[in-house]
Amino acid sequence: MRQFTAVVNPSAGGAGGAAALLALARLLREAGADLRTEYSRSLDHAREVARTAGEQGRVVLAVGGDGIAGCVGGALSGTGATLGLVPAGRGNDFARALGLDPDPAALSRTLLHGDPRPVDTIEVESAVHDRTVVLGSVYAGVDALANRHANRARVLRGSASYYAGGLRAVAAWRTAHYRVTVDGEEHPHAGYTVVAANSGYYGSGRLIAPDARVDDGLLDVVMIRQAPRRLFFTLMNELRTGGHVHRPEVRVLRGREIRIAADRDVPYGTDGEVEAVLPVTARVLPGALRVLC
Structure with missing residues (x-):
């Protein structure tokens, strides 16, 4: 069973990324997965949490919009760690490009049983x-x-x-x-x-x-x-x-x-x-x- 660390942007979408994680967290834990939650204080803090979790072999969940997805995904790029997206922001454009269903039940199945897919990133x-x-x-x-x-x-x-x-x-x-x-x-x-x-x-x-x-x-x-x-x-x-x-x-x-x-x-x-x-x-x-x- 996969182990997850959720990196949450608490201000995502104006209502809080934490709200989007609640139903999903219940489904993951009911399935027997381990889930830890970290609230980002800044983009640098989010990158640090993501790298540490990835080094521990945990799947890192970026909870929020494209800002936190890009931040966490960028931190994991080239490390071999696995990223999961929990769309909870204004745009959610990268999740849209991947065809992710934001419904908690569908998303939990993807996170629990989906195969990691290699994707490109952009060095800036x-x-x-x-x-x-x-x-x-x-x-x-x-x-x-x-x-x-x-x-x-x-x-x-x-x-x-x-x-x-x-x-x-x-x-x-x-x-x-x-x-x-x-x-x-x-x-x-x-x-x-x-x-x-x-x-x-x-x-x-x-x-x-x-x-x-x-x-x-x-x-x-x-x-x-x-x-x-x-x-x-x-x-x-x-x-x-x-x-x-x-x-x-x-x-x-x-x-x-x-x-x-x-x-x-x-x-x-x-x-x-x-x-x-x-x-x-x-x-x-x-x-x-x-x-x-």
Whole structure:
């Protein structure tokens, strides 16, 4: 029987990651599994707890949204330890990409009996942040600004907070001139954003990279170039289905190492958490993490 350590983001989703763990914990313990719970005080604390539990041979559960999933999964990347996800945040985009059912009964069966699946992770390097590893994507531009607004929202939650944050960010955005280097080849780009995606989803269910796969050893690079604001709002709506990639304003490349720079201080983010400014380098780590799904 598997042994679990749950690393809980107590503020996930506004209602608390602990609430999402209650029913699941009962089912795991009734099945005879050992479950320990740790509440994260910070991202660094969550990484420390995750690494220690992984070294002890325990399955580490990331309880919360994409921030805690990326933090815990990044800490376990390359260690051989196994990650389980308990979706309890606003976005839950990496869990969505894996097809995880958040229903406690279905999730408990996956955690108790599912086979670990190797998935890729993303190594992120910049001049202002230490090297880190995340799961879903690195996004630089108006979406990073939108995510900042969403994280600071006091009233709206979930998709509504991201949509409202997007409207606010686009209204104030001015075109950035990027230098995007994919596996050594430079691609000039002027527009709204550049996304290096491991998972197809970001921003609470928006399908930014429909063809991205978490286990193909590649990152999908989605670039949305300069366009009238009214068209960008249309593109935002098309993110629900991934239909935006068929528009001429959207270019998609694929590669293993992506460097993104710009002519001004353009913000970037990773897995809904890290806030910094360009330049940044994203490098895929193929099959570096074992996940129950």
